[in-house]
Amino acid sequence: MSRILYPLLFGLIGAGILVSLGVWQIQRLAWKEEVLARIEARISGAPIELPTEPDPEEHRYAPVALTGEVGADELYVLTSRKRVGAGHLVISPFTTEDGRTILLDRGFVRTDQRDEIRPTGPASIRGHINWPDDRTSSTPDNDVGGNIWFARDVAAMAEALKTEPLMVILAQSDTDLGTTPLAVDTANIPNDHLNYAITWFSLAAIWLVMTGFFITRVLKREA
Structure with missing residues (x-):
C-alpha cells in the first residue's frame, strides 16, 4: 500500500492545483464579461461633450x-x-x-x-x-x-x-477622409479565459488518468 500512497497523493494534489487554476479562470471569465458589458454600454451611449479635463478611467471609450x-x-x-x-x-x-x-x-x-x-x-x-x-x-x-x-x-x-x-x-x-475607420469595439479585446479554463480542466483529467495508469501498473507488478 505504501508503494501507491505517494503517487496517489502526488496525483490528487497535482489535479487539485490544476482544477483550482481552471476555477480561477472561470472567475476571471465572469469578471471579463462584466468588464466587456460595461464597455459595450459606454460605447453605445449618447455622445458627451469633449471633456476639459479628460480622465482615462472616467472617459475611456x-x-x-x-x-x-x-x-x-x-x-x-x-x-x-x-x-x-x-x-x-x-x-x-x-x-x-x-x-x-x-x-x-x-x-x-x-x-x-x-x-x-x-x-x-x-x-x-x-x-x-x-x-x-x-x-x-x-x-x-x-x-x-x-x-x-x-x-x-x-x-x-x-x-x-x-x-x-x-x-x-x-x-x-460626413466626408471621406481617405482611410478605413477602425471604430472602438470589444471585438479586439481578448477574452480567452474560457479556453484557459478548459485547458486546465483537461490537464487535470489527464493528470488523474496518468496517475491511475501508474498506480495500476504498480499493483499489477505486486500481484
Whole structure:
C-alpha cells in the first residue's frame, strides 16, 4: 500500500492545483464579461461633450460627436489587419469649432497607400475617446524623426503634432477622409479565459488518468 500512497497523493494534489487554476479562470471569465458589458454600454451611449479635463478611467471609450477641421499633418503607426495585411494607422490633428486641437485616429491605410494625399479640412465626425494600450515589453521605441510609430503613445504624439494629449478614434465622418475607420469595439479585446479554463480542466483529467495508469501498473507488478 505504501508503494501507491505517494503517487496517489502526488496525483490528487497535482489535479487539485490544476482544477483550482481552471476555477480561477472561470472567475476571471465572469469578471471579463462584466468588464466587456460595461464597455459595450459606454460605447453605445449618447455622445458627451469633449471633456476639459479628460480622465482615462472616467472617459475611456466615451462617444463624442465633433465638428471641426482635420489637419494635414500625419503620423503613421505600423499595424496589420486580418485578410488585408500590413499598413498604418493615420493620426492627424483635429481642431474643433471652439478651437481645441486634439489627436484624431483616422483609421487604416495599406502600406502602399501611406504616401497618398488624403482629404483634410472641415468635417463632422463621431468617434470614441481612448488611450490605446498598444505598447508591450517587446514593442520597439518609436522613430519620431522618421515618422515610424510602433504604438499610439498619446502624450508623445500630442507633442509631435502640438495638440492636447487627447485622442479620438474615428467611427464615422460626413466626408471621406481617405482611410478605413477602425471604430472602438470589444471585438479586439481578448477574452480567452474560457479556453484557459478548459485547458486546465483537461490537464487535470489527464493528470488523474496518468496517475491511475501508474498506480495500476504498480499493483499489477505486486500481484
